[in-house]
Amino acid sequence: MNPPPSLSQSTRFRRLEEVFCAALEVPEHERAARVAELCGSDRELAAEVTRLLAVRAQTRGTFLSPAARLQVSADDFTAPAEDDWTGRCIDGFTLVRRLAVGGMGAVYEATQQELRRSVALKLMRGALLDADARRRFAREAQILAEVRHPHIAQVYASGTYRDAGVDVPYIAMELVPGAVGLLTHADQQRLGLRDRLRLFLTVCDAVLHGHQRGVIHRDLKPANLLVDESGHVKVIDFGVARMLERGELATTARTDARHIIGTLPHLSPEQLAGDARVADVRSDVYALGVVLYELLSGRLPYDIRNESLARAAEIVRTQAPAPLSAVHRTLRGDLQTIVFKALEKELDRRYSSVEALAEDIRRYLSHEPILARPPSARYQLRKFAQRNRALVAGVMVALVVALIGAGTTAWKVVEATREGQRAQLAARKAERIAWFLQTVLSSADPRLADADVTIRDALDYAAARADAELAEEPEVLSDVHALVGSIYVRMKQSPLGERHLRKALALRRELYGDSNCIVAETMTDLAWALDADHLDEVEQLFTDALKIRRTLYGDDDASVAVAKTQVAAAKSLKGRQAEAVTLLNEALPVVKRELGPQHTAVGFALATLANCLQIMGETAAAEVSYREAIAVRRVAASPPELADTLSNFAKFLKRQGREEEAVPFAAEAAEIRARRLGPGAAPCEEP
Amino acid sequence: MSAESQDEVTRLLAAVSSGDKGAVSRILPLVYDELRRLAAAFLQRERPDHTLQATALVHEAYMRLVRQDSVGFCDRHQLLAAAAVVMRRILVDHARTKRREKRGGDAVMVALDEAIAVFEQRSGDLKALDEALTDLAQLDERKARLVELHFFGGATIEEGAEILGVSPRTAARDWEFARVWLRDRLSDGGVSRSASDGEANEPA
Numbered sequence: 025m026n027p028p029p030s031l032s033q034s035t036r037f038r039r040l041e042e043v044f045c046a047a048l049e050v051p052e053h054e055r056a057a058r059v060a061e062l063c064g065s066d067r068e069l070a071a072e073v074t075r076l077l078a079v080r081a082q083t084r085g086t087f088l089s090p091a092a093r094l095q096v097s098a099d100d101f102t103a104p105a106e107d108d109w110t111g112r113c114i115d116g117f118t119l120v121r122r123l124a125v126g127g128m129g130a131v132y133e134a135t136q137q138e139l140r141r142s143v144a145l146k147l148m149r150g151a152l153l154d155a156d157a158r159r160r161f162a163r164e165a166q167i168l169a170e171v172r173h174p175h176i177a178q179v180y181a182s183g184t185y186r187d188a189g190v191d192v193p194y195i196a197m198e199l200v201p202g203a204v205g206l207l208t209h210a211d212q213q214r215l216g217l218r219d220r221l222r223l224f225l226t227v228c229d230a231v232l233h234g235h236q237r238g239v240i241h242r243d244l245k246p247a248n249l250l251v252d253e254s255g256h257v258k259v260i261d262f263g264v265a266r267m268l269e270r271g272e273l274a275t276t277a278r279t280d281a282r283h284i285i286g287t288l289p290h291l292s293p294e295q296l297a298g299d300a301r302v303a304d305v306r307s308d309v310y311a312l313g314v315v316l317y318e319l320l321s322g323r324l325p326y327d328i329r330n331e332s333l334a335r336a337a338e339i340v341r342t343q344a345p346a347p348l349s350a351v352h353r354t355l356r357g358d359l360q361t362i363v364f365k366a367l368e369k370e371l372d373r374r375y376s377s378v379e380a381l382a383e384d385i386r387r388y389l390s391h392e393p394i395l396a397r398p399p400s401a402r403y404q405l406r407k408f409a410q411r412n413r414a415l416v417a418g419v420m421v422a423l424v425v426a427l428i429g430a431g432t433t434a435w436k437v438v439e440a441t442r443e444g445q446r447a448q449l450a451a452r453k454a455e456r457i458a459w460f461l462q463t464v465l466s467s468a469d470p471r472l473a474d475a476d477v478t479i480r481d482a483l484d485y486a487a488a489r490a491d492a493e494l495a496e497e498p499e500v501l502s503d504v505h506a507l508v509g510s511i512y513v514r515m516k517q518s519p520l521g522e523r524h525l526r527k528a529l530a531l532r533r534e535l536y537g538d539s540n541c542i543v544a545e546t547m548t549d550l551a552w553a554l555d556a557d558h559l560d561e562v563e564q565l566f567t568d569a570l571k572i573r574r575t576l577y578g579d580d581d582a583s584v585a586v587a588k589t590q591v592a593a594a595k596s597l598k599g600r601q602a603e604a605v606t607l608l609n610e611a612l613p614v615v616k617r618e619l620g621p622q623h624t625a626v627g628f629a630l631a632t633l634a635n636c637l638q639i640m641g642e643t644a645a646a647e648v649s650y651r652e653a654i655a656v657r658r659v660a661a662s663p664p665e666l667a668d669t670l671s672n673f674a675k676f677l678k679r680q681g682r683e684e685e686a687v688p689f690a691a692e693a694a695e696i697r698a699r700r701l702g703p704g705a706a707p708c709e710e711p
Numbered sequence: 712m713s714a715e716s717q718d719e720v721t722r723l724l725a726a727v728s729s730g731d732k733g734a735v736s737r738i739l740p741l742v743y744d745e746l747r748r749l750a751a752a753f754l755q756r757e758r759p760d761h762t763l764q765a766t767a768l769v770h771e772a773y774m775r776l777v778r779q780d781s782v783g784f785c786d787r788h789q790l791l792a793a794a795a796v797v798m799r800r801i802l803v804d805h806a807r808t809k810r811r812e813k814r815g816g817d818a819v820m821v822a823l824d825e826a827i828a829v830f831e832q833r834s835g836d837l838k839a840l841d842e843a844l845t846d847l848a849q850l851d852e853r854k855a856r857l858v859e860l861h862f863f864g865g866a867t868i869e870e871g872a873e874i875l876g877v878s879p880r881t882a883a884r885d886w887e888f889a890r891v892w893l894r895d896r897l898s899d900g901g902v903s904r905s906a907s908d909g910e911a912n913e914p915a
Contacts, residue, residue, distance in 0.1 A: 037850040041888045048887070079898065080891045088834050088862045088890050 036069075043073045109147070114185045117145050117196060133199060136180070143180055144199045144260075147192055161193055168195075168263050171237050175230035177250075177260040197260065202253030207318060209251035217354060220319050221385055226257045228312065228382040235305045235378060239263040244311035245290040246318060289324045290314045293341045293369045309375050313366025320359065321351040325367060341369065358394050365396040487524055502531035510549055518553045525550040541583075544572040548590065556597070563594035582618035582625075585611040589629040592636075601636040608633045624665075627656040631669045638676055650676060654689075667696040792856075792874050795864025799841070802863070806837040834862070835897055843896045847889060854889040857882060 043062045047055045055077060063070035109132065112119050117134040123144065124131045134145040165182035172178060178198040184191040204212065206227070210220050227249055231241060241248075241262050250258045292310035317325045325345030345367050348355040362384050368374040375381040375396070384394040487508045494501035506528035512521030529546045536543055551565035570587035577584055588611035592604040608629055615625050630653035637646035650673040657666040671693035677686035726734035831837055848855035853875055860866040860874060872882035 034850050040892075041851075044888055044891070045884050076891050076895055079895045080887075083891060083894045086834070087894055088858060 039066075039069060040072055040076070043069065044076055047073060047077060114145070114147075114194065115183055117143065117194075119145065134196070136196065142199045142201075143196045144177070146195045146197065146261075147185075148194065164263070165195065167237075167239060171234055171239055171262060173230055173233040175226055175257045175259060176234065176262050177258045179262075198258070200250045200252045200258045200260065203250035203258065205246050206249035206251060206257070206315070207246045207322075209255075210319060217320070218389060221389055223251075223257065224312075224316055224319055225382055225385055227259065227315070228378050228385070230257065230259045231308055231312065232378045232382065234259075234262050235308070240305060241308050241311070242295075243290075244308055244315060246315060249315065289326065289328060289340070291340070294371060304371075305377055306371050306374050309366055309378055309381055310368075312378065312381060313363055313374075316366065317345065317348065317363050320355055320363070321348055323351065358388050361396050362388065362394060498531050498535055502528045502535065505531065506546055506549065509553065513549070513553045518555060521553040522550065525553050539572050539575055541573065541576060544569040544587075547572075548587070551590070551594070559594065559598050563591065563598060566590040566594050580614060582615060585614035585618065586625045589615065589625065589632060592629075593632045596632060596636045596639075601640045604636045605633065605640070608636070622656050622659045624657075624660050627653055627660065627665065627669075630656060631665075631672070634669075634676075635672065643676075643680065646676065663696045663699070667693040670696070792860060792864070795860045795866065799844075799859055799863040803837055803841040806831075806841075839897055840893065843893050846896070847893065851885075851889075853877070854885045854892075857885050858889050858893065861886065 043059060046062055047058050050058050056074070059070050059073050059077075063073070108122050109130070110119050110121055114134075116137050118137060119132040119134050120142075121133050122130055123133055130147050132145045132147065134143050135141070136143050161184070162182065165179060168179040169181075177200060179195060180198065181196040182194060184193045186192070206223070209215075210223060213219075215223065231244065234241060239262060241259070243261055244259075248259065248261045250260055252258055290311045292307040295307055314325060317323075323346075326339050326343060327346070328339050345364065348360040348363055349357075362381070365373070365384075366375055366381055375384070380395070384396055387394045487505060490501055490504040494504065505524040509521040509524030509528060512518065512524065525546065529543070529550055532540070532543050532546050547565045547569040551562045551569070554562050554565075566587065570584065570591050573581065573584045573587050588607045592607040592611070595601075595607070596604040612626070612629050612633070615623065615629055619625055630649050634646050634649035634653055637643075637649055650669070653669050654666070654673060657669050670689045674686040674690035674693065677683075677689070834840055844855050844858060847858070856875060857868075857871045860871045861868060866874065868882050868886050869879050871886075872879045875882065877885070
């Protein structure tokens with residue numbers, strides 16, 4: 025019987041499987057015969073089975089074995105993700121055993137075959153590097169190789185090893201035999217205070233040596249400070265942190281976050297602030313301060329064990345370390361002064377070098393007066409003011425957010441939607457302004473520090489700094505001035521607000537031209553900030569703003585109508601009631617239609633209209649408007665506005681001899697004002 | 712995660728395990744969301760020498776989505792089967808994109824990179840494996856599912872046998888052959904005469 029000339033693929037696959045499995049059922053030496061027997065003349069099938077049997081023999085057990093079971097529980101998380109490379113050979117280094125798995129890869133004990141010496145080989149797997157990064161990495165390694173000191177673990181060699189298409193940078197360093205950590209060593213040897221200080225001085229010498237060769241350690245922590253079997257200190261990983269940054273190796277979030285977590289208590293505030301560029305020798309001074317604190321007290325200066333990363337960073341940046349004297353009485357006085365000077369958050373107040381720190385420790389050991397001074401009372405006061413300023417800054421930022429949030433009501437919403445992305449733009453600007461204010465207000469500046477800091481001081485200061493620092497960014501600068509101005513106006517400090525609003529207006533005119541809604545808005549804000557002595561300008565500003573809006577949006581627009589009521593109010597104050605009434609009658613239906621019958625703008629228009637009509641002697645019409653205005657303002661107006669209208673209406677009634685009718689309105693107005701100002705406040709008459 | 716989305720996941724998983732391919736796509740964003748949340752939580756833990764076990768992370772995220780007690784449907788076998796499908800998709804999709812795009816600082820992406828590294832350490836290029844597995848499914852669906860269950864889902868061969876409704880012995884044979892067949896296929900660059908050669912035999 026002939027087989028079909030062409031078997032379907034799946035049938036063929038079945039045959040293959042059949043023969044393969046049958047072959048496996050017999051002992052290995054009989055398999056070839058079994059395959060030949062089962063395949064008959066199908067030599068190609070026989071060849072395939074034979075090949076598969078060969079593949080089977082070569083396939084490693086790990087092939088397609090599960091990487092993990094799905095039924096993992098949260099507790100199973102501690103197994104290292106990296107597999108052990110022990111036994112591998114990398115560029116002439118044979119990995120003997122894995123010493124540690126850390127934030128930046130694993131460290132192996134390795135044998136450098138050529139020199140027959142043991143080294144510590146740090147492998148940075150998971151690092152990313154391009155040709156540039158490789159060059160920087162190599163250059164940095166060269167610099168490190170030149171740092172030689174008996175207490176610094178020598179860098180021997182570095183390079184990149186290619187594994188499965190990925191570059192794995194490595195550094196070969198001096199192996200520290202029988203090494204234990206600095207703190208463990210001190211405890212094991214039961215070192216006393218003075219011996220601990222001497223041990224620490226050795227560390228300082230090593231670090232100082234690196235500094236003198238232009239290398240900052242940047243990752244000083246007990247894990248990097250080892251003591252070998254003969255009691256010698258060895259500082260490891262000198263400059264490696266920078267090497268990784270330079271080489272842009274530590275670019276994965278995993279490495280970064282984990283590394284930061286491990287190192288956090290020893291990172292200086294400036295490093296935590298994220299500005300790696302400012303980190304200098306004083307950052308190492310800080311880290312040494314933390315190590316000294318631990319060495320003396322057995323604990324960290326800040327208790328951040330159970331805090332989130334962000335919160336921990338915040339604590340290190342803002343809080344004072346726990347007093348050493350609380351740990352042990354002997355740590356009072358000079359020792360605490362030394363440690364705390366090393367731990368100063370402000371760079372300028374810290375020891376300016378490791379040498380200076382070491383010098384004070386030597387002085388302490390030889391009972392000489394130390395050079396560091398405990399913070400003065402004046403300084404303590406300043407710190408207090410700064411803490412208050414942080415509070416002020418917090419209030420400011422909240423205020424900004426609230427204002428900008430609130431700004432998107434009324435006609436601003438109308439403009440925002442029409443302007444499309446304006447709301448988005450505003451949000452982005454809000455962020456930048458908030459950032460600016462926060463930066464300025466929480467930064468250290470002696471001019472502010474000694475003053476009794478109020479929001480007003482903070483505002484002035486912010487605006488002054490803005491002029492100096494935002495010259496290149498007129499848009500943000502104008503926003504800051506507009507904002508500061510508006511806050512002053514709301515704080516009833518209109519003359520102060522006026523100055524800022526004028527600046528904002530000038531800037532914005534230049535930026536956006538004379539027919540822009542933002543310019544119109546600023547004009548309106550400025551007009552509100554001006555007092556009765558500037559009525560001409562008030563009218564002019566309101567009128568200009570109205571013109572701009574009318575050109576942009578036409579007569580049927582809410583913002584145009586609202587602008588008309590503002591012009592009307594100005595005209596009314598200048599005694600031109602008839603013109604005002606005309607404008608108000610034009611505006612009112614539009615405002616009601618567009619913003620709703622109980623909008624604050626309706627209340628404002630009606631109250632203004634009532635005033636005008638009263639002055640014109642149209643008492644009946646005035647009374648209707650007053651009552652309508654009061655009804656609207658009861659729903660949607662701030663209490664002072666309602667009180668104003670109530671009080672005006674009461675006066676209106678009195679003037680007509682309707683004293684009794686006036687009483688409840690006057691009483692209600694008085695009550696509102698009393699509530700607002702607190703009992704005993706002077707009655708407030710509107711102009 | 713909310714009870715609603717958990718219900719949604721449950722529903723989608725039921726659809727996945729009954730072979731609805733579209734359900735896989737709909738479930739992925741939910742898994743990623745959970746992953747992102749988890750990864751962030753992990754990075755905030757303060758444990759100096761703690762290794763972020765990425766593979767476990769992926770699994771954990773997945774298992775959170777399908778908390779057994781809240782799963783209304785089926786037995787855990789069905790769940791496991793669906794999980795294996797989803798795992799395969801997540802890993803293979805990520806393996807496809809990861810070399811094209813420069814990786815950013817996204818913790819999830821990093822976690823997935825690591826997970827893939829673990830898988831590839833064992834079995835070579837994931838994309839090629841995925842393709843070979845798809846081909847295998849054309850020829851023998853059951854074997855392909857067994858590989859998926861075992862390799863991506865972490866099921867034992869015995870569990871796989873139960874899920875697929877075959878005897879353990881059959882499953883073991885299936886596994887032995889599928890594994891070698893896939894290995895062969897991956898080693899000679901995807902050309903496999905046993906499957907793709909329709910020219911067949913010489914006449915007897």
